[in-house]
Amino acid sequence: MEKEILLTIKNLTVKYKTDDGIAEAVNNISFQLHKGETLGLVGETGAGKTTTGLSILRLLPERTAEITEGEIIFKGENLLDIPKNEMSVIRGKQISMIFQDPMTSLNPVYTVGSQIEESIFLHNRDLTNPQIKEKADEMLELVGITPERRDDYPHQFSGGMKQRVVIAMALACDPELVIADEPTTALDVTIQAQVLRMMDELKRKYGTSMIMITHDFGVVAKTCDTVAVVYAGEIIEYGTVQDIFEDDKHHPYTTGLFHSLPNMNQDTERLQPIEGLMPDPMALPAGCKFHTRCPHCFDKCKTVLPQDIDFNGHMIKCHLYSKEV
Ligand SMILES: Nc1ncnc2c1ncn2[C@@H]1O[C@H](COP(=O)(O)OP(=O)(O)OP(=O)(O)O)[C@@H](O)[C@H]1O
Ligand SMILES: [Mg+2]
Secondary structure, eight states, X not given: OOXXXXXXXXXXXXXXXXXTEEEEEEEEEEEEEETTOEEEEEOSTTSSHHHHHHHHHTOSOTTTEEEEEEEEEETTEETTTSOHHHHHHHHHHTEEEEOSSHHHHOOTTSOXXXXXXXXXXXXXXXXXXXXXXXXXXXXXHHTTXXXXXXXXXXXXXXXXXXXHHHHHHHHTTOOSEEEEESTTTTSOHHHHHHHHHHHHHHHHHHTOEEEEEESOHHHHHHHOSEEEEEETTEEEEEEEHHHHHHOSOOOHHHHHHHHTOGGGOSOGGGOOOOSSOOOOTTSOOSSOTTTTTOTTOOHHHHHSOOOOEEETTEEXXXXXXXXXX
């Protein structure tokens, strides 16, 4: 059976205007997300992951950020074309975002119960007060928090519990798409595993699609169906989770990421961080953006931008794999 496509991003390009120049944060990114699946956006700090997530929700800072090219097709409609007021309805009802720091989404002066109720009310204005309360209690239970704690304030919860509350708020509107931006990075490892497991259960139960933004391949292995590896605002490798973890062919950057991760490599003495830094988005190099750090770099890499090479849907943007090397 053909899988149903929920979201298609085509050639998305985003720039930030700064006092020092134009930062090319997202460069011609394209991907598709199927209904009920999770796509991982993986890459180092500054790769453009959050910018991509914010673009989908049209939450980029209006004065400094500009989407200069591309389409974001959600259920057949280009989100970049629809009026602002319709976008805020989509944001509430169909797409929601979970941020890295739970306090971005929680207000310290209101009880967690009232905050969940508020997000339910905003999205279902016909519900009565008792119905809203009931649904809020249901959401708390769903994320493993006893409803008796509804009248507590955020500071009375641990970091992991706060993030569960945020997840409850994000799911309260039964969204079709959740964009989770490093949802467990601030949590310690055991709590991280619990929260990820819970998100996975919820996803299965409701058939929610998800974009999981992370720099952690461990999180990718646990949660994702497909993976896009992002470097300097480009997707340099894309494939199923099997392609990424089991195939021998990889972009040299992906290989470098694997070697630099302690949890992917038993022998920690042989950890090899990738040398150098990601290029400044205000001064991106010509050719392949990874050539300045690539151990396999040859002349062509310095001048010619590589195309995607397609191995049955596993895409690698690297001259090593092109036939006319
Ligand atoms: N508001 C802004 N103004 C100017 N530049 C920005 C702004 N937000 C992000 N950038 C730049 O855009 C690039 C991409 O940033 P982004 O936050 O999308 O990266 P990221 O992959 O989410 O990184 P991290 O893993 O650190 O969260 C970076 O070089 C960043 O400095
Ligand atoms: Mg980010």
